[in-house]
Amino acid sequence: MTTFLTFTVIGIVSGAVYAIVATGLVVTYTTTGVFNFAHGAVAMFAAFSYWQMTQSWGWNSLLALVVVLFIEAPLLALFVEETYMRRLYGATVVRSLMVSLGLLLILVGLAQAIWPAEQRSLPEFFAGHTVSLFNVVITYHQVIVVIVAILIAIGLRIYLRQVRSGIAMRAVVDDPDLLAMAGASPRRVARSGWILGFFLAALAGILISPELQVQGLDINFLTLLVVNGYAAAIVGRLRNLPWTFAGGIALGLAEAYATGYLPGHIPVNLVSEISVLTPVVFLFVALLVVPSSRLRAVGRLTVATPPRVASLVESIRGSVLFVAIAVGATFVLGGSMIGSVTQGLALGIVALSLILVTGYAGQVSLCQLTFMGIGAFVMSKVASGGASWWGLIIGVLVCAAVGAIVSLPALRLQGLYLALATLAFAQAAYYGFFSNISFIPQGGAVPVGRLSIPGISTSGDKAYMVFVAVAFVLCAIGVLAIRRSVWGRRLVALNDSPAAFATLGMSPQLSKMLVFAASAALAGIGGVLYAGQPLALNANDVQMFASLELVLFVTIFGIRTVTGAALGGLAAALLPLASSHLPWWGTGLTGVAAGVGISLMANVPDGVLGVPWLVRNVRIPGISPRRAPSIEAVQGA
């Protein structure tokens, strides 16, 4: 009984923190329409700042609290809102997700540069003081966490129902037009939404850090608090605060009981990962019970002209040039560069899978590197550490099947849910599988061979690089052919208007699932080739953060073009190489570069490659010829 109570207390305490995290996410999301993936990163940054002030500079903790919660967090929120979030109001899911992911990478990168890895910890508030309840020892800190959470819940309720600015925030959720009529400025409300969100994130970060006795203050762990947060928020369907709060507590309890009671029955290797796996399982269960959302006619029209799709002849001509450059490069590049470029090209194939699913069909997937890992892993098993074409085929099929299954629970819901599900899946796959020594032995690598065609050896690194370059162009030609086909037109249509898509008799769910499976399969091909270079699949290469970085690089170069895929893949492979030659601040460089790129991207939907187009099409009021009002102007969308 005491054990049960102990776990219950632990569960309620961590649940209270999750509830605060989730509440912050929901407040920002409902008031601004932007789902802030960087929410956990804000919590992390605040916790580290607090550590810096109290532990390193020796400030009084109350002073530090005030500075972090009431000065740093709100200022950061305003800065972020002003510099780029405000351009996202009313933007597509893809764009707003990308930008908040960019912010996440910036914050993580900055934190890595400012606070190099070392063991850090924060003391509990009132450390050493405890109370005892039914024989369970409870620290003052735990009591404080729960009280703070309750105060937040009550305070928010009063704020949103009784205070003018709070009522305005609620009105945004219920009816933006009404808000405008009532004379409140949507911008002001959005700012309050960001400030409140950042404040809650910072609070959660500071409260939970002392509880992390094992890992101490950990950048990744705190950043991924966001996963727990949104798992809880889904219980409230990303809108309802009381349910979100309940979701947080339920998640905390589930996690505590899982830790307390499962060990006897499940493989011991999984136990250590329970705190990572529980929210993921929780999330998928929650997704299954969330009622499906209706398709909505929103009257939004894509205005940016999509990049022109190359014809078959053009794509073949481009491919020949591309391979020629690759061959030329083998004469110029040195040994380690050959390896990185080869992996960059393989990542380019994974990036092509993103073009298909995100660029064309508008579905955000944040787990493409997980499929890359699965493809390579299957190859390793089928060809017992070598490579065979059968291995490739089976790997592709397994990826497609897993892709279909992962996407299934989220497909009935809006695009954001799919992104959340894929992120969670990437997490689960890494901690539950790739970094798990039962599947991938100590050292985190499994052997994978190199594919080759009869008569041509790919055992030399240069030959293999050309081989992968050829594979890339074949995949690119294929992706372009799909785009030109009936199916490709359909994907674009689905992206532009799911409602109209359905009124023509096609099932949006089925189409989404197919494209998701196809893109998973393509990522699997990339994975087999990627692992072939170092002759091994390294678990670390398929971490969730790596997936995010790839998505962001491809977005920066243009997620609707195959050139964007090639450059994005190369950048993702080469930038870490560059940062390893830099001094201490180089560690965070990749993330900061991606993040800054993304913040620019907020203005340029088609990435860097889209810029020349943008410049040509700028219309200067009064000078450019007047035309009949376009749809967008009339609909005011």
Place this chain on the structure above:
Amino acid sequence: MPEMVETSALEVRGVSVTFGGIAALQGVNLDVRPGEVTGLIGPNGAGKTTLFNVISGLQRPDSGEVLLDGRDVTKLGTNRRARLGLARTFQRLELFGSLSARDNVQVGLDARRDKGDLTAQGLLHRVGVSADADRQVSTLPTGEARLVELARALAIDPKLILLDEPCSGLDDNETHLLGNLLRELADEGRGVLLVEHDMSIVLTICDRIFVLDFGELIASGTPAEIRRDPRVQAAYLGTAPDPSEPEA
């Protein structure tokens, strides 16, 4: 001789929808016969678009049923209803904005299982926008874009077509041509349900008209009956004074 019982192309029975306590539709009944143009009119916010959403499966009704060709489709999804021959256009356009006009229609044609002899160019020609077939639709003027939506809806060769304010953005001549086209569609045996604020076209081309006000059906009948109905004059035409009432 036994009376022929013709099934309606569309039958709406007792449909109610509320949005956060506000009744957008209250027990609405309506039917559309094949071969007829049926009008649905009412002031702004009367619930016309909401009813279209219920019929096409984009909005779940709180109660009531929707029947297509006598078959209850209330529980079917939007795409299943389309397969049964229901097409619609949107008041706030839902075009595939990054595709050309031709490709918008082509997506509709490709969605069909039985390939008829329709072509995208032919359909665009029929609605009168073939000249701009290769332009990206998000750059088209509203009126033309609406016609592209109509062409796309026709691509699935619908038995019943719902049009939500197709004439807004069209000039008088274009409106007139569209009116002729809608009559033609009805003459081909299709059911046409038309929501339109332009009363002159509604009164000219409709066989029957239903009038919604605050989510309630307040009248139905032929154009002549509707024109005379005092409740319609009060609710919809608003300003029209009732001749039977002495002036204050």
